[in-house]
Amino acid sequence: MANLSVNLAGVELKNPIIPASGTFGYGREYAELYDLNILGSFSWKGTTGAARLGNPQPRIAETAGGMLNAVGLQNPGIDAVIAREVPHIAEIFQGPVIANVGGFSLDEYAENCAKLNDVDQVAILEVNISCPNVHAGGKNFGCDPHAAAEVTRAVKAVTNKPVFMKLTPNVTDIAEIARACEDAGADGLCLINTLLGMRIDLNTKRPVIANRTGGLSGPAVFPVALRMVWDVYEAVKIPIIGCGGVSSAEDAAEMMLAGAAAVEVGAANLVDPMACKTIIEHLPAVCQRLGVDHISELTGGAHHG
């Protein structure tokens, strides 16, 4: 059987499958269904400094091959997560945890990440830069290479944990943002976050989602995510976590061939809560079919030969 372990900036995962932030909470709901220790890691719900209530209802809309969400980063805040969720995570998952951290200013990003320095189980910081910068007229950090680099430097200055910047696809050239993060010292990248979209209700002639727009995820975004992982792999040397529409072990293998060192699974968990378990169980067969003894041999494989 193929060796499924992968390495992310020095952090060893038993396999490359990671439930994506925002689709897995802090693990509680899924731990009722299966032993989370089969996972390579999991990326917890995007956590900000203060508690956030999120957006008004409705927050969800369906679309062909996927869904839109405008949850609005609802979370209990970093202090509550450290006090209440971290001890519970230690009971349900003993592997390395990825802490997804949001912020609305450079100071907030740095402060939130610094608070995780003493949380041993957090092995990787995944910094969500798809947040509006309150000090720059609400301009999204992740849409500007300079702002993305500033966040990277601000976080790197306060932590010794590997820092993975989570990139938004809602930009003209994602490779440019990726390079800016790498140059600023990022240890890795995670891409993509959701694609901005909307639906209109023909009965009310108004947007379905109260926030008007929402983030598109699900199989519909898979080819876009794959292409962006491909582009970024050509542009940087640091490891990439591929994310976007992955629903099967075959999709995960495609992501790795495009350049991902590990793979996040998002919306698939919401419609099939056993999705990650099923994908992990199918990985050995996919490795056998592709003729690799070690799954990490797949990373970037489509770029060579």
Add this chain to the structure above:
Amino acid sequence: MKQSLFTLEHTRQLTDDTYELVLSGDTSAITAPGQFVNIQLPGRFLRRPISICNWTDQALMLLVKVVGDGTRELVRCVPGTELDVLSGLGNGFDPARAGAHPVLAGGGIGIAPLYGLAQRMRDAGQAPTVALGFRSAKDAFYLEEFASLGCRLLIATEDGSLGTRGFVTDCIRNVPECDYVLCCGPLPMLKAVHSLPQLTDGQFSFEARMGCGFGACMGCSIPTRDGYKRVCKDGPILYKEEIVWRTCL
């Protein structure tokens, strides 16, 4: 919560747009009336959350109103169709808290979970009054089923074509001894029932557009007195005192 395959046994049309579905399968995860199931449909990305009308050890009964393409496909499934179902979702009603004079108040398709609730309350020796509201007589369903449980049955229709002309609240005002409500229906109806001065307490079943249906995505969170709650996991039943209307509507 349990994920398993159910087999559609039969479908019966009740009104122009409302159907009764019976599915066979493992119902062991269902613990209380008012819980719901989340059903995967071929070609649809998100599951469809449907309230449980009633259940036995081997079978599940649903009342489904066609409101869009997904529910239309569901009621058109032929017997023998296998459906991937997440069962036993949500908290459900707690009839033990209902006191000596409970009224079950339902509006339209919202009457569905009240049937299994009424049956279990009757089995436990409780005597709930049942108040059901519909648009008109042609939209009414499940009246004989409720009557056969031996419950006192009150009907309201908006056009007066059956029972009291008006809303389910008009029926409940006529039974002032009923001081506890277990309620399911559209949001304006929940709000109207909630405001009835005769009620000391009650349980209200909410609906929402859901992502997952089991508490992971925060897609269905609504504000309550005690902070945000997930309709799918912390609800769908909320208690009278914790409901905050101004931000719900």
